[in-house]
Amino acid sequence: MRYAFWPGCVSKAGTPELYPAATAVAEKIGMELIELEQASCTGAGVLGERNEELVDTLNARNFALAEQMGLDTLLTICSTCQGVMSGVNYKLREKPDYLAKINENLAEEGLEYKGTVRVTHMMWAVVEELGLDNLKDMVVRPLNGLKIAPFYGCYILRPRYVLGMNEEHAHRDQYLEYIIEALGGEPIDYEGKLRCCGFPIMTINEDNGLKMVSNHTLEAKELGAHALVTPCPLCHLNLDEFQPKAAKSAGKPINMPVLHLPQMIGTALGFSVRDMGLQRHIVSTEPFIELSGMPRK
Amino acid sequence: MDVTLKVKRYDPETDESAHFEEYQVDLPEYGAVLDGLLSIRDEQDGSLSMRCSCRSAICGSCAMKINGKSRLACKTMVSQLKELEGDVISVEPMGNQPVIKDLVVNMDMFWDKVNAVQPYLQPEGPVPDKEYLVSNDSMMELAVAMNCIMCGACVSDCTVLEVDKGFLGPAALAKAFRFAGDPRDGHKQGRLQLYTEPNGVWDCTRCFMCVSACPKDVAPMERIMDVRAMAMDAGLTNTRGARHVDAFASSVKHSGRLNELGLAMKTFGLFRAGIELAPMGIRRLLKRRLPPLMHKKIATAKNIGRLFDKLGV
Numbered sequence: 001m002r003y004a005f006w007p008g009c010v011s012k013a014g015t016p017e018l019y020p021a022a023t024a025v026a027e028k029i030g031m032e033l034i035e036l037e038q039a040s041c042t043g044a045g046v047l048g049e050r051n052e053e054l055v056d057t058l059n060a061r062n063f064a065l066a067e068q069m070g071l072d073t074l075l076t077i078c079s080t081c082q083g084v085m086s087g088v089n090y091k092l093r094e095k096p097d098y099l100a101k102i103n104e105n106l107a108e109e110g111l112e113y114k115g116t117v118r119v120t121h122m123m124w125a126v127v128e129e130l131g132l133d134n135l136k137d138m139v140v141r142p143l144n145g146l147k148i149a150p151f152y153g154c155y156i157l158r159p160r161y162v163l164g165m166n167e168e169h170a171h172r173d174q175y176l177e178y179i180i181e182a183l184g185g186e187p188i189d190y191e192g193k194l195r196c197c198g199f200p201i202m203t204i205n206e207d208n209g210l211k212m213v214s215n216h217t218l219e220a221k222e223l224g225a226h227a228l229v230t231p232c233p234l235c236h237l238n239l240d241e242f243q244p245k246a247a248k249s250a251g252k253p254i255n256m257p258v259l260h261l262p263q264m265i266g267t268a269l270g271f272s273v274r275d276m277g278l279q280r281h282i283v284s285t286e287p288f289i290e291l292s293g294m295p296r297k
Numbered sequence: 298m299d300v301t302l303k304v305k306r307y308d309p310e311t312d313e314s315a316h317f318e319e320y321q322v323d324l325p326e327y328g329a330v331l332d333g334l335l336s337i338r339d340e341q342d343g344s345l346s347m348r349c350s351c352r353s354a355i356c357g358s359c360a361m362k363i364n365g366k367s368r369l370a371c372k373t374m375v376s377q378l379k380e381l382e383g384d385v386i387s388v389e390p391m392g393n394q395p396v397i398k399d400l401v402v403n404m405d406m407f408w409d410k411v412n413a414v415q416p417y418l419q420p421e422g423p424v425p426d427k428e429y430l431v432s433n434d435s436m437m438e439l440a441v442a443m444n445c446i447m448c449g450a451c452v453s454d455c456t457v458l459e460v461d462k463g464f465l466g467p468a469a470l471a472k473a474f475r476f477a478g479d480p481r482d483g484h485k486q487g488r489l490q491l492y493t494e495p496n497g498v499w500d501c502t503r504c505f506m507c508v509s510a511c512p513k514d515v516a517p518m519e520r521i522m523d524v525r526a527m528a529m530d531a532g533l534t535n536t537r538g539a540r541h542v543d544a545f546a547s548s549v550k551h552s553g554r555l556n557e558l559g560l561a562m563k564t565f566g567l568f569r570a571g572i573e574l575a576p577m578g579i580r581r582l583l584k585r586r587l588p589p590l591m592h593k594k595i596a597t598a599k600n601i602g603r604l605f606d607k608l609g610v
Contacts, residue, residue: 195506
């Protein structure tokens with residue numbers, strides 16, 4: 001499958017281990033990613049608080065760039081970008097008059113969005129396009145004996161109607177479990193998996209954000225999870241980077257490794273610790289690395 | 298249609314903690330969860346407590362957690378649940394509020410928060426001789442929020458209230474939008490000041506839980522975002538939330554992408570950012586995980602900047 005690829009800003013800066021891990025895994029599983037070099041930030045939900053039309057215009061511009069390359073599917077590895085893009089795309093396809101207005105904004109740059117792009121996330125594409133059976137066939141180091149707690153993040157779960165989950169893709173809120181099982185691991189079921197990581201309020205009310213981090217990671221830990229896995233780099237930032245601070249606030253150690261989805265897939269497909277950048281996390285991933293038996297280099 | 302309902306029961310006079318009990322009921326194809334609960338109460342256990350009244354999704358009495366999600370029992374069709382979510386249906390009281398008995402929660406906190414946003418018009422100036430005239434358009438914008446039936450489903454699922462009971466919460470803040478946006482009100486600026494204080498609109502974590510839970514499509518989170526925008530437009534920009542939005546916008550405007558380091562500096566202020574972020578910077582350095590110190594522009598950043606200018610941001 002060929003995809004227009006939008007990695008999101010965070011995969012190259014805040015969580016710089018994600019981009020190389022995701023692109024290596026994509027190549028291995030036969031996803032051809034053609035990066036949208038001139039795409040802009042999607043607004044991440046923040047910019048829309050200032051000006052919704054601006055966010056719709058910026059995302060339509062990204063879609064138009066994908067169309068210009070002759071590609072009909074835009075794949076991202078960021079849940080938040082996916083959520084914003086899906087929301088804008090839903091709106092533009094529902095309201096042709098509004099799309100025409102947005103296209104007027106794009107005209108100066110000679111761009112036009114025709115409304116043909118489909119947005120997907122690597123997590124969706126693995127299940128819906130690669131297929132779990134094909135993924136299973138590629139596993140060389142099954143995650144046997146590893147208990148993994150899925151953590152989805154809000155933008156890939158809600159609202160269901162913009163994410164196609166009221167129609168043909170009703171089970172998109174179980175894909176992490178499907179993937180964990182296909183790789184030979186055991187998914188943990190816990191309350192926190194469909195909740196918020198707290199990242200959006202870290203600059204505003206850090207206490208609340210930290211409580212969310214400790215609640216979810218400690219719940220997973222009590223249920224015996226060896227690691228958490230997430231398709232969202234912003235959730236990763238909060239659950240990993242802020243975990244030491246959250247542990248301090250909660251008054252107990254947590255030490256819960258947090259994996260990006262491509263890192264978990266890559267582990268089972270034979271990649272090394274260094275390939276997947278697992279040594280670069282804030283919370284040590286050593287317990288996971290040892291149990292998985294993956295090579296260092 | 299045979300249905301298994303797993304209902305959370307709690308009687309403060311006899312139970313130490315809540316527990317589930319299973320009931321089998323026979324319902325018509327069009328039966329709602331509320332029909333099942335009423336049938337249990339009428340035919341199996343008259344002590345089952347719940348709130349309900351209109352059976353038409355208007356009164357807002359019967360919000361409860363059904364299969365873990367907050368919904369109106371009268372509007373939730375059993376046949377649909379069985380098809381999409383499995384044969385056994387669990388029913389629990391709403392979250393984030395203390396349970397009085399079985400499915401009944403104490404909603405004092407809910408009403409206190411709604412009252413805290415001053416949910417009544419405060420017109421200024423002389424009272425007109427006849428009725429106040431307002432344009433259809435301006436009322437259309439408010440109509441979404443006016444659909445609220447105060448059922449509490451949004452509050453029940455709010456992820457911020459789970460960690461902080463001080464947050465005003467989605468129902469009260471959607472109500473806040475309804476009054477801040479009303480052209481007949483004379484205290485818009487004061488209202489926006491009130492709503493942007495700690496525990497107000499900026500404390501929402503944008504998790505969409507309330508949008509999913511609301512049975513009347515009020516989308517409380519979207520209304521909270523509307524109030525944030527109104528507040529910034531009204532010049533209330535000296536909050537961390539507003540500074541964050543401005544710094545975010547400025548980064549994308551000038552480079553096309555998000556500059557995370559710059560964003561933190563501008564949101565916290567240089568001095569505090571230095572203190573707060575230094576330990577993280579060191580941890581990152583040790584892990585070879587520093588974000589690029591020089592933020593790169595995309596080649597077409599000028600075009601992005603022009604779009605911002607065109608739309609007045």
